[in-house]
Amino acid sequence: MRHLSSAVLMSVVFASAAFAQGPERDDHDYADISKVNRSIRVENGGRAGDLDTVNGSVQIGDDAIVGHAETVNGSVRMGGNGQAESLETVNGSIHVGSRSVVSKGIETVNGSIVLADDAASLDPIETVNGRIELGPRAKAGAGIELVNGGVELRQAAQVTGDIVVRKPSGFGWFNGNSKPPRIVLGADSVVDGNLRFEREVELYMHTSAKFTGRQEGPLVGGKVHRFDGAAPKF
Numbered sequence: 001m002r003h004l005s006s007a008v009l010m011s012v013v014f015a016s017a018a019f020a021q022g023p024e025r026d027d028h029d030y031a032d033i034s035k036v037n038r039s040i041r042v043e044n045g046g047r048a049g050d051l052d053t054v055n056g057s058v059q060i061g062d063d064a065i066v067g068h069a070e071t072v073n074g075s076v077r078m079g080g081n082g083q084a085e086s087l088e089t090v091n092g093s094i095h096v097g098s099r100s101v102v103s104k105g106i107e108t109v110n111g112s113i114v115l116a117d118d119a120a121s122l123d124p125i126e127t128v129n130g131r132i133e134l135g136p137r138a139k140a141g142a143g144i145e146l147v148n149g150g151v152e153l154r155q156a157a158q159v160t161g162d163i164v165v166r167k168p169s170g171f172g173w174f175n176g177n178s179k180p181p182r183i184v185l186g187a188d189s190v191v192d193g194n195l196r197f198e199r200e201v202e203l204y205m206h207t208s209a210k211f212t213g214r215q216e217g218p219l220v221g222g223k224v225h226r227f228d229g230a231a232p233k234f
Helices: 006-019
Strands: 040-042 058-060 068-073 076-078 086-091 094-096 106-110 113-115 129-134 144-146 148-153 158-160 163-165 182-185 190-192 195-197 202-206 225-227
Touching (some): 076 086, 144 148
Parallel strands (some): 076 094, 094 113, 202 225
16 A cells, blocks of 8 residues: 655645546536548637547647547547546647646547646556656656556656556567666656566656655666666666
8 A cells, every 4th residue: 555645645645536427517518520531620719528539639728628638539628717528549648738727638549638737637557559648746646557658757746646657468569579667766756656667667756856755677687777867867
């Protein structure tokens, strides 16, 4: 059982209380939007239900409130100060704007995931082949999981839960020769959980970064690379 720091615990409790039921929307008033070969756009301050397309991007403006946003081939981009239930794509990137909250998880297969400053995801952040970046003071409220790619926590970013790097499964697009994932814990970043690596990774930690659990699994060179500047020298 993890023991959370009081500051992180309070931030997650308050965020969870505010968004436990997802965005505050009336499903009868906010219509779903579904397309096939077209992009979807929700304007600044807009309200919508679930957003679903196959070949196209999803653009969500500032101060918007939406349900589940999903595409297969395309990116998902959410503006600042918004709320969404979940964000998902297969082939594409996901960007969450400053101070926006996603209550039920963020997921890609082939693509990066970026949370801008003060953004939060209350459920897991997951990718197979992609990079995950938490901007300054951004929060991942239920852990991070990936196979290939990397993770970067910037200034004072917080993860509640484990950072897990899975072993490639052996399907056609995975192979044992892929580059080791790179995990970077920046200045004053906190992981309230374990660092669990099922494959060899490069681990860089700022001298002010910390994690409260254990580090499990192999490291490139058998060591943690410490740094004290704005970013490590690779």
